[in-house]
Amino acid sequence: MYKLAFIGGSLDSIAGYPHFIASQMDRRFEVVAGAFSTQQETNYKTATQWKVPALYDTWQELVEKEKNNLDAIVILTPTPMHCTIIIELLKNNIPILCEKPLVSSLQEIEAIKKVYDEKKHFLVVTNNYSGYPMVRELQHKIANDELGKILHIRLKMPQESFLRPPKSIKYPQKWRLKDGFIPMISLDLGAHLHHLAYFLLQEEPSKVMATYASFSQYNVIDDVNMMLEYKSGIKGNIWLSKTALGNRNGLHIEVYGSKASALWHQENPEQLEFSYSSGQKTIIDRGSDVEITNNPLYNRMTPGHPAGFIESFANLYNDIANELDNFFNDTKLDSKYVYSFEHAKNGINLLHQASQSNKNKEWTHI
Known part of the structure; x- marks a missing residue:
């Protein structure tokens, strides 16, 4: 089971809880750390309700303390914050799952391009539909x-x-x-x-x-x-x-x-x-x-019991887990369902x- 941390995605966010449930639905991931919100009370409530053991006040502190204990970090902050966080995680060689869109502009794409190496880094964008x-x-x-x-x-x-x-x-x-x-x-x-x-x-x-x-x-x-x-x-x-x-x-x-x-x-x-x-x-x-x-x-x-939004997200998390298997085993990433930097850039x-x-x-x- 892969160990995840969340940056963003608190109880007050739209994306947080769907990601939390979907990532763990098929027991491929476990959320073990988080810096869910800049609001201290919301941050604490999120970690308490979700029973996440390691809580940090800032994402910078989370990265510093947990970078050697995690398999990947999920970015669920507002879009304008993505670029800065992505670049820092790439510099630390931490696998990244980023909520779409990857960034806000072509200028930010160029900034990431300067540090991103597809042969070295794991970066996927969660397009769940x-x-x-x-x-x-x-x-x-x-x-x-x-x-x-x-x-x-x-x-x-x-x-x-x-x-x-x-x-x-x-x-x-x-x-x-x-x-x-x-x-x-x-x-x-x-x-x-x-x-x-x-x-x-x-x-x-x-x-x-x-x-x-x-x-x-x-x-x-x-x-x-x-x-x-x-x-x-x-x-x-x-x-x-x-x-x-x-x-x-x-x-x-x-x-x-x-x-x-x-x-x-x-x-x-x-x-x-x-x-x-x-x-x-x-x-x-x-x-x-x-x-x-x-x-x-x-x-x-079974058919007749409709599968919906959370299940589709869980399907994607399964695909990402399979790609992490390949990544950590130095095997070619070949999923037709998981998309990375080039697709986001386009x-x-x-x-x-x-x-x-x-x-x-x-x-x-x-």
Whole structure:
């Protein structure tokens, strides 16, 4: 069982508890240390409630005291803090699991690039939505040409949180209300959709046309539309919004091919719907004749007992544990589900060029 420490991810955060549960669901990891919050009371409450034995007031102290006792550190701080922490952990050769997005800008990508060595360091970004079994099934079917030549892909992530914030947490946090050249909504939501598009197509877009809008009271970008073009001829569309009433977290994938199309909604994650050129429509789930999702890992409970967000996260943590096995045994890292610096760099570049496109009101090459 690998020993983890958390930097950030307290009881007050959105990401902390899902990471804590998912990392330990299949007994591949144990959280043994943390610097969960800069608020002393919250930090203490988190460690007490989660029964984490080693607690530190600062992440710097955690690194200094625990660097020789840990197998990896999970970064769950607000995005603007990631770069500084990542560089320090790389200098100490500590394996890193970083909540997406890796960083906030191309400048921060360049700063990490100066110290990151892919042959020496372990750095993965936790893009959890591709952990859903039916999304992995869809990837397999696209790769096997079951949809034919892919013509276009549409990904949507509409939320209502800037008009109707969730009551369970203090939202929005102050750090989410500060836009850089890449707006925070693109870092927050767009990083997920870039990852999913690449995960399914195994191709990066070559051009982007983006338009931004602000509809809420917060004076930040809260609605983003991107049109994408790929060298293979695929057309794409990405829509992000935090001002779409009625959508709690409306993650939605549509892939259209010459033989068939596929639809997947996160709110109904067990089902994958296909429409064929014959006019026939079918819906498959974990109980169907499937090739990827018959893996025991994706069937902690039998079909008919839905697996959801935490389970998809646990799937990813299993994949990361397998990659740590390879890393510590000096074996090639070869998971098709675990993504590192290069993928994160490409995502930040897409989001940067989208901002350039919005600024210039024209198609921008990536």
